[in-house]
Amino acid sequence: MNIADNDHYVLKEILSQPEIWQHTLVWVQAGSVRQKACSLIGQRPIILVGCGSSYYLSLACSPVWNTLGAAPAWALSATDLMLYPDGYWRGQQPGAVIAVSRSGKTAETCEATRHARTLGWRAVGVTCYSDAPLIAACEESLVLTDAAEVSRFTTRALTAMILLLEMLLAEHSRNEELRRELLQLPEKASRLLGRYGEQIADFARAGTFQDYVFLGQGAYFGIASELALKTREMVRTSAVAYPSLEFLHGPRYATTSSTLIVVLLSDGGANYQLELLPKLKPLGAKIAVVCERASAEVTANADFVLELESGLSDYGRMLLMVPPMQLFAYRRALAVGKSSWIEQMINLPAESPQIS
Numbered sequence: 001m002n003i004a005d006n007d008h009y010v011l012k013e014i015l016s017q018p019e020i021w022q023h024t025l026v027w028v029q030a031g032s033v034r035q036k037a038c039s040l041i042g043q044r045p046i047i048l049v050g051c052g053s054s055y056y057l058s059l060a061c062s063p064v065w066n067t068l069g070a071a072p073a074w075a076l077s078a079t080d081l082m083l084y085p086d087g088y089w090r091g092q093q094p095g096a097v098i099a100v101s102r103s104g105k106t107a108e109t110c111e112a113t114r115h116a117r118t119l120g121w122r123a124v125g126v127t128c129y130s131d132a133p134l135i136a137a138c139e140e141s142l143v144l145t146d147a148a149e150v151s152r153f154t155t156r157a158l159t160a161m162i163l164l165l166e167m168l169l170a171e172h173s174r175n176e177e178l179r180r181e182l183l184q185l186p187e188k189a190s191r192l193l194g195r196y197g198e199q200i201a202d203f204a205r206a207g208t209f210q211d212y213v214f215l216g217q218g219a220y221f222g223i224a225s226e227l228a229l230k231t232r233e234m235v236r237t238s239a240v241a242y243p244s245l246e247f248l249h250g251p252r253y254a255t256t257s258s259t260l261i262v263v264l265l266s267d268g269g270a271n272y273q274l275e276l277l278p279k280l281k282p283l284g285a286k287i288a289v290v291c292e293r294a295s296a297e298v299t300a301n302a303d304f305v306l307e308l309e310s311g312l313s314d315y316g317r318m319l320l321m322v323p324p325m326q327l328f329a330y331r332r333a334l335a336v337g338k339s340s341w342i343e344q345m346i347n348l349p350a351e352s353p354q355i356s
Contacts, residue, residue: 008342010151010234014326017156018190023146024160025183028167036140038172040122044095046073047088047116049081051108053154053226054100054161060222061165064315069173071095075222081112094120098165101125102149102157104132113137126164128157142168152345153233155326158226162319181316188310189323196306196324203304204331209286210258212239215247215276217269219318224264227325234333236341244273247280255283264321265291265298267314277301290321 028034046065048058058075065073078099081088099113104127113123114137125138128148135141147160163182170179212231216224224241231239242251244263255261261280265273274297280287281301288304298305306324310317333342 008151008330008339009149009346010153010155010342011327011330013149013151013153013156014323014330015193017159017323018186018193020147020156020160021163021189022186024144024163025167025186027144027146028142028164028171034142034168034171037124037142037168040124040140041096041098041172042122043070044122045071045093046096046098047121048073048075048098048100048165049078049109049112050075050100051078051106053158053229054078054102054106054109056222056226056229057100057158057162057165058098058222059225060219060318061162061169062222063219064166065169068175068178068315069169078106078108078112081115082108085112085115089116089119094122096122096124099123099125099134099138100161100165101127101132101134102154102161103127104129104134106134110134110137126161150346153230155230155323159319159322162322166315166319177313178316181312184310184312185316185319188308188312188317189320192306192308192320192324193327197327199304200306200324200328201331203288204328205335207260207286207332207335208258209260209332211237211254211256211260213247213251213255213259213261213285214239214241214264215244215261215273216241216264217244217266217273219315220264220266220269220321223318223321224262227262227264227322227329230326231329231332233345234329234338234342235336236333236338237336244269244276248276252280252283255285257284259283259285260288261285262288262290262325263302265289266318267292274298290325292317 050058062073062075097116101109123138125134125141130143144160147157214224214228228239228241286303289302290306294305
């Protein structure tokens with residue numbers, strides 16, 4: 001897709017993700033910091049900590065670390081860790097905290113990390129800025145300066161940090177299959193954005209949606225939560241996320257003909273999610289499905305289908321769902337007259353890169 005000089009910063013950042021991912025992969029494979037971070041993590045329990053998008057990032061990454069890593073891992077909100085530390089740290093064998101903050105200034109994340117270190121936990125910070133307070137709170141840091149953003153909407157920083165954590169896991173666990181899949185993501189993301197860019201814009205412009213629901217299971221629930229947040233931020237409307245099957249236990253009663261339900265179809269949840277689709281259709285909502293390949297059940301029950309056609313595993317391809325749906329949120333925001341809102345949502349710290 002072509003980028004014009006007068007396009008919003010967030011659009012440029014969304015479309016720059018294949019390039020940023022490539023930079024991230026080269027950096028994490030070559031960096032000596034990676035070895036230091038892996039040695040801190042070791043074989044001990046892992047807690048991924050963050051706020052907002054960084055928390056949803058942690059929700060997406062923790063199932064991957066749990067499944068493929070050597071030690072248990074879980075995601076926690078830094079706000080809860082700061083306010084109710086005894087509810088989480090007490091009785092836990094000290095391990096490693098991976099603290100994530102795009103700016104590196106998130107007060108709750110810094111405070112939770114400092115407290116964890118007083119209890120004997122090791123700490124690795126993940127951020128986009130090299131002089132951030134989070135770095136001082138951690139023993140080691142992974143700094144993705146190329147992913148730093150001008151827009152306040154976290155897009156490429158989020159995906160680059162997820163990619164970094166997945167690649168770090170692949171290196172740490174010597175998982176060559178995951179590593180091989182992750183190396184393919186930049187090219188596949190570029191192809192997806194090129195293939196679906198106009199279709200996404202058309203669907204966003206034509207819709208009568210007023211509220212949005214994102215459904216995903218396992219790691220895909222973290223992705224769904226982030227996409228709901230991005231839609232809520234850009235379109236300035238109601239957007240929520242649920243584990244897919246939870247939607248039938250109460251939330252469905254709030255569905256109207258103005259609801260868009262986005263189903264992130266994963267291999268692990270596919271059988272149950274495919275049974276869910278025909279139950280959603282009678283609710284009157286519009287249905288969008290993001291999947292590896294569209295089956296007959298998907299085609300029959302969806303108003304919009306985005307096929308990844310990646311040939312990758314659940315954890316290898318989950319990141320591919322994010323840029324197209326970020327692009328949908330942006331296009332929908334423009335369609336409902338939020339261009340001036342998008343325009344004002346910029347933050348220009350001195351060290352932020354300008355986007356060409």
